[in-house]
Amino acid sequence: IMVRGVGEVLRQPEFSQVQQVQTIMHLLEEEQEQLWKLICDEPEIEETGQPKVTVRIGTENPLEPMRTCSLIFSSYRRGTVPVGRVGVLGPTRLDYENAIAVVAAAAAYLSEAFNYY
Numbered sequence: 870i871m872v873r874g875v876g877e878v879l880r881q882p883e884f885s886q887v888q889q890v891q892t893i894m895h896l897l898e899e900e901q902e903q904l905w906k907l908i909c910d911e912p913e914i915e916e917t918g919q920p921k922v923t924v925r926i927g928t929e930n931p932l933e934p935m936r937t938c939s940l941i942f943s944s945y946r947r948g949t950v951p952v953g954r955v956g957v958l959g960p961t962r963l964d965y966e967n968a969i970a971v972v973a974a975a976a977a978y979l980s981e982a983f984n985y986y
Contacts, residue, residue: 883960892934922973927961939963941972945979
């Protein structure tokens with residue numbers, strides 16, 4: 870799991886409590902297998918055949934430390950084989966329309982890159 874933009878997340882008022890930040894950082898750095906289960910147990914394809922963008926807001930997240938956050942993710946593929954996931958983790962007051970569009974575009978771009986080479 871690659872994590873970028875932690876500084877931006879920490880500047881959000883929702884993450885002003887040190888204990889909350891420590892718990893989330895522990896999950897991202899030390900308990901990655903729990904996070905993998907969270908993002909890999911979701912279906913990857915919509916009924917239309919398009920890659921699915923999954924949105925989990927607050928208490929929709931099964932992991933307790935994530936219940937104050939939103940998680941948006943999608944898979945990218947090489948042909949029909951999923952090779953990874955890309956996503957955004959942030960506060961529950963995210964600009965969802967923009968975040969969903971960014972995740973979908975990143976997944977599409979990565980899929981295109983994997984299929985080109």
